[in-house]
Amino acid sequence: MSLPNIEALITALGLERHIEGGYFAETFRSDKSISFGDAERAIQTSIYYLLTHDAPIGHFHKNRSDIVHYYHGGDPIDYFLLNEDGELEQTTLGFDIIAGHKLQLVVKGGKWKASRLRNGVNGYGLIGEAVAPGFDYQDMQLGDRESLMRDYPGCCELITQLTRESV
Template identity: 55%
Template sequence: MHSQPNAQELINALELEEHVEGGYYRRTFQSDRHPMVETERGQRYLMTSIYYLLTRDSPIGYFHFNQSDIVHYYHLGDAIQYNLISPDGTLKTVVMGSDVVAGQLLQLHVPGGVWKASQIIDGPVGYGLISEAVSPGFDYADMEMSDRQKLTVQFPEHAELIEKMTQG
């Protein structure tokens, strides 16, 4: 039986690279066999998918906004906490992980138009690995990284969380 890989071994084995929102990723799929979908921002793949990894060295996926729906699938490692801010300011906090009896989720749907941030919950493994399926497929033109000041003005009731979960 193999021991669980460390974060760097996983990054190497899955050929992951640093992501602009924090953590590491690699696109693993795009629906090439289907017609492109027409969106307000142009043509998109019907669906794309990535691996996404948070580690002790890169523990936060900073607040960002995507136009597309995203379904997250937990794979292995430590649990990951997600903070989701809806357009009306409602904050939802959930944890993805393997302890489903304790209420952790194996799957999480984040609708397009919701601000999302994630953070690994420090545990014995030192990383948390998920996959994301995005539909219509991911395109950087459909994503907005958070601006701390702008997001705080929009959602002042979440200023402390926004301070923690945005870059500089």
């Protein structure tokens, strides 16, 4: 089996550029809703999310909702979570379970996270995400480099690599 052409993969999945980096397409939005703070949200949404050699970073951001990430294929993707105690947590999504890769990653709402594609033979990494309550851009915040470096001084180099200069 040959490797898929990245442009063909983007077209086949109907992906478009995402504000946090990479590409995405919403694949499901529940027609049922729930009160979430002061707003109504779909009970659940789901997306495909793709990082590629030309868009290898999902910049630091946080969501109000809980998100389950499911690895689908390609090269491994490293996830970086900033915990409230200032510690960095790293998880790799990929198929090499023996080497410590995970097939799923749960990120609780309100936690800063970023992702980065590992160099590999495929040039892409594909995941799915299930978001509950459902995703809404009003519930997402991109990380501000200076604020994150002040709040997580032990992670400044990583924060510099995985944030945009200005939000």
